[in-house]
Amino acid sequence: MNMGPDVSGNSILPKGAMTMSSSNCMRRVTGAIAALGTLLVSMTAAANPVPWQMNLPKGVTPISHEIWDLHMAALWVCVVLGIVVFGAMFIAIFRFRKSKGAVAATWTHNTKMEFAWTLVPVLILIGLATPATIITRNMYNATDAEMTVKVTGYQWLWRYDYISYDGKPVTKVPTIWSRLGWDSNRARQLDSGISPWSVVDKQTGYHDYLLDVTEPLVIPAGVKVRFLITADDVIHGWWVPDFAAKRDALPGIMNDAWAKVDQPGIYRGQCYVLCGQDHSAMPIVVKVLPRDQFNAWLAARENPAALDKAARTAEVTPQKSGPEPAKG
Amino acid sequence: MSSTAQAVHYEEHHQSWFERWFMSTNHKDIGTLYLSFSFLMLFVGGSMAMLIRAELFEPGMQLMQPYFFNELTSMHGLVMIFGVIMPSFVGLANWMIPMQVGAPDMALPRLNNLSFWILPFAFILLLSTFFMPGGAPAAGWTMYPPLVLQGGEAIAFMIFAIHLMGISSILGSINIIATILNMRAPGVDLLKMPMFCWSWLITSFLVIAVMPVLAGAVTMMLFDRFFGTNFFNAAAGGDSVMYQHVFWFFGHPEVYIMILPAFGIISEIVPTFARKPLFGYKAMVYAIACIAFLSFIVWAHHMFTVGMPLGGEVFFMFSTMLIAVPTGVKIFNWVTTMWKGSLSFEVPMLWAIGFIVLFSIGGFSGVMMALVPADFQYYGTYFIVAHFHYVLVGGALFSIIGAVYYWLPKWSGNMYSSFWGKLHFWSSVISVNVLFFPQQFLGFAGMPRRIPDYNVAFADWNMVSSIGGFWFGATQLVFVGVVIHCVFFSKQKATSRVWEHAYGLEWTLPSPAPHHSFTVPPVIDDSQLAHGDVTH
Structure with a gap:
């Protein structure tokens, strides 16, 4: 099981022939126990999805933390209101039973009560909506980004273009074509005979079925990155839950979102707007590298030939031209 | 009762079977047709849900190609919304509104016949798309362009079917408004009407207001797909977000079209079995009116991540949260109606209590997703799926089933087996939570x-959810058995009152109710009305 994002590097290469797992059930039971243990310790760990997960990830950006706090506040408000309302109802159900000889009262209104249960919800809602408004304003503030990446959704892959970094336009870095990893792609075919549990990230051990890509987006840690999000054919949705960066990718419209990730690691998400038959097969993987490693990686991308091999430790994949955007 | 005029029974009409079931203009027969049709569609849409849950039972593709899965989810939504929830509420309105307002029939009986008979043809068109080249529409029930425009010729059938369903709903609503405003017996003031009539009066105006909007949206889609226009094609200056705004301007009031009549039903059932008048009758009426108004100014909360300006996000967040206030009033009033009552738990009451709990859970998740930043993490996930299934299955469908259990003895003249009714309830209420509660976890986890x-x-949670799904689906077969047994085989005759504390004009009629409900206006005794003595 994945115990959180990791920085161990080269994880996206094809992993060779997969074999059918013969012990899915055992694996799942033991996996579930292990995961439950992890969950009990830290239900909210910044992590990619784990079995039996029951709550939002806390995420790794300031915005995702604010949202998580708001989410928990709203959740607890709902739990308390639920206890009050259902509690009152079940007390009524057990106390005022005809079978216990209860005689019905005849009153039908109580102005004070009605006033109270109109006003109190208004106050609670204002109490939730006010911080929500502040967070929304922060989410909409993509100014002062040190880096801009353009994200384009296609049926069924993502294209990433670096636009600017550190105040300078980025022109020589090749486009990243990020499509479903080959292992997942083989396993997901109808009657493939390949178990989804056999698709594993070799470096991290994470079961990354349908969450692995041929080549991830790479961004530096500690840098405010602005994502310009659009689409080329139908509507897609770009979302990394741990960043709380999410926006519809609409043809003809450029949306933006931003994230400042301090913790290096591999973060995974999925397209969230129905985009056709392979909607479930266009994951998003973002690899966050420490800034110096990222700079080395970027330099290598700009001019792979001029670099010493040793400087390419942070390289993610061998250079190869990405696939053409597939249509239909 | 004494106020009932000479009952004119069906037998006296000498209609043939064909005349009765295909040419009828009688509100009860048409109500039966509506309810039977939606019952059939419940199993059509339910079969699709079973296939969906079967494919989702485990990761990996086992049963179908992904495109067929998309066809199933899209058609499941369209069938359940337009083929089950809406027609069954119209069916209940047909049966109950004339009896509740003291009328002989609906105001416009031939229109009534037409509005029903459009529906089977609409659904034959819609369901036939499964057998067409290119398959059924597969862009979700929301039919967002540009994706929907990639569909085959079937799109034209879907659009025409939606036009027909829209016409059917509008005609039905016109009929309900005309009946309520013109056919009330002397003494049945608007503010003495049963809540069910009130909820349908307001719902009817919503239907008339928004179904043409949907018709407009899908007509633009039709032109884009077949006649070369570019309303939604960005490459030619169109805008796919415009479709979303137009669609949800229809879609959000549509949500309330599917829940306001449920509020009416619950407001009838709870006082009967609490043996205590409905708490805050007028507040209940105003709350429904308030919800109906607000439903027109919240639509963009379905599209918070679409890239609206900050001001738009905040406006729609506040207007959405405002809806929680009148909705809360309704919940509080039902609970208070039970407080200091004399409760008994016959089958309809169980379903009403189930409704209150499940609908509230759906309402709570609704409040959470009204918060814009939180919705960014929820949008497009299974949390949304769990939310609207809690309000549509645990809410609307539970209220419909409760209504059938409440009024079926009045319709058929027979009592049903309360053992099987209770079994149906307990099995449903447990399985529906096994089905949908884990989907909230899946949504939080990011699925x-x-x-x-x-x-x-x-x-793991998907497997739990699927098990709940099969369990819930199988449980509904009990309902078929209970209804068939009650209507055709039950030996236990129902009294005219049926339930000890049931008030309202429908309970003054014999069971089964005569063919023409009130051939002369009943003389109203306020104590016989459900809300005859409203002092506040």
Whole structure:
């Protein structure tokens, strides 16, 4: 099981022939126990999805933390209101039973009560909506980004273009074509005979079925990155839950979102707007590298030939031209 | 009762079977047709749900190609919304409104016949798309362009079917408004009407206001797909977001079209079995009116991540949260109606209590997703799926089933087996939570909706959810048995009152109710009305 994002590097290469797992059930039971243990310790760990997960990830950006706090506040408000309302109802159900000889009262209104249960919800809602408004304003503030990446959704892959970094336009870095990893792609075919549990990230051990890509987006840690999000054919949705960066990718419209990730690691998400038959097969993987490693990686991308091999430790994949955007 | 005029029974009409079931203009027969049709559609749409849950039972693709899965989710939504929830509420309105306002029939009986008979043809058109080249529409029930425009010729059938359903709903609503405003017996003032009539009066105006909007949206889609226009094609200056705004301007009031009549039903059932008048009758009426108004100014909360300006996000967040206030009033009033009552728990009451709990859970998740930043993490995930299934299955469908259990003895003249009714309830209320509660966890964990295959981390809760789904689906077969037994085989005759504390004009009629409900206006005794003595 994945115990959180990791920085161990080269994880996206094809992993060779997969074999059918013969012990899915055992694996799942033991996996579930292990995961439950992890969950009990830290239900909210910044992590990619784990079995039996029951709550939002806390995420790794300031915005995702604010949202998580708001989410928990709203959740607890709902739990308390639920206890009050259902509690009152079940007390009524057990106390005022005809079978216990209860005689019905005849009153039908109580102005004070009605006033109270109109006003109190208004106050609670204002109490939730006010911080929500502040967070929304922060989410909409993509100014002062040190880096801009353009994200384009296609049926069924993502294209990433670096636009600017550190105040300078980025022109020589090749486009990243990020499509479903080959292992997942083989396993997901109808009657493939390949178990989804056999698709594993070799470096991290994470079961990354349908969450692995041929080549991830790479961004530096500690840098405010602005994502310009659009689409080329139908509507897609770009979302990394741990960043709380999410926006519809609409043809003809450029949306933006931003994230400042301090913790290096591999973060995974999925397209969230129905985009056709392979909607479930266009994951998003973002690899966050420490800034110096990222700079080395970027330099290598700009001019792979001029670099010493040793400087390419942070390289993610061998250079190869990405696939053409597939249509239909 | 004494106020009832000479009952004119069906037998006296000498209609043939064909005349009765295909040419009828009688509100009860048409109500039966509506309810039977939606019952059939419940199993059509339910079969699709079973296939969906079967494919989602485990990760990996086992049963179908992904495109067929998308056809199933899209058609499941369209069938359940337009083929089950809406027609069954119209069916209940047909049966109950003339009896509740003291009228002989609906105001416009021939229109009534037409509005029903459009529906089977609409659904034959819609369901036939499964057998067409290119398959059924597969862009979700929301039919967002540009994706929907990639569909085959079937799109034209879907659009025409939606036009027909819209016409059917509008005609039905006109009829309900005309009946309520013109056919009330002397003494049945608007503010003495049963809540069910009130909820349908307001719902009817929503239907008339928004179904043409949907018709407009799908007509633009039709022109884009077949006649070369570019309303939604960005490459030619169109805007796919415009479709979303137009669609949800219809879609949000549509949500309330599917829940306001449920509020009416619950407001009838709870006082009967609490043996205590409905708490805050007028507040209940105003709350429904208030919800109906607000439903027109909240639509963009379905599209918070679309890239609206900040001001738009905040406006729609506040207007959405405002809806929680009148909705809360309704919940509080039902609970207070039970407080200091003399409760008994016959089958309809169980379903009403189930409704209150499940609908509230759906309402709570609704409040959470009204918060814009939180919705960014929820949007497009299974949390949304769980939310609207709690309000539509646990809410609307539970209220419909409760209504059938409440009024079936009045319709058929026979009592049903309360053992099987209770078994149906307990099995449903447990399985529906096994089905939908884990979907909230899946949504939090980040599982997108509308996917046929998923990462193994989502496997366990999906398997739990699927087990709940099969259980819930199988349980509904009990309902078929109970209804068929009650109508055709039950030996236990129902009294005219049926339930000890049931008030309202429908209970003054014999069971089964005569063919023409009130051939002369009943003389109203306020104590016989459900809300005859409203002092506040």
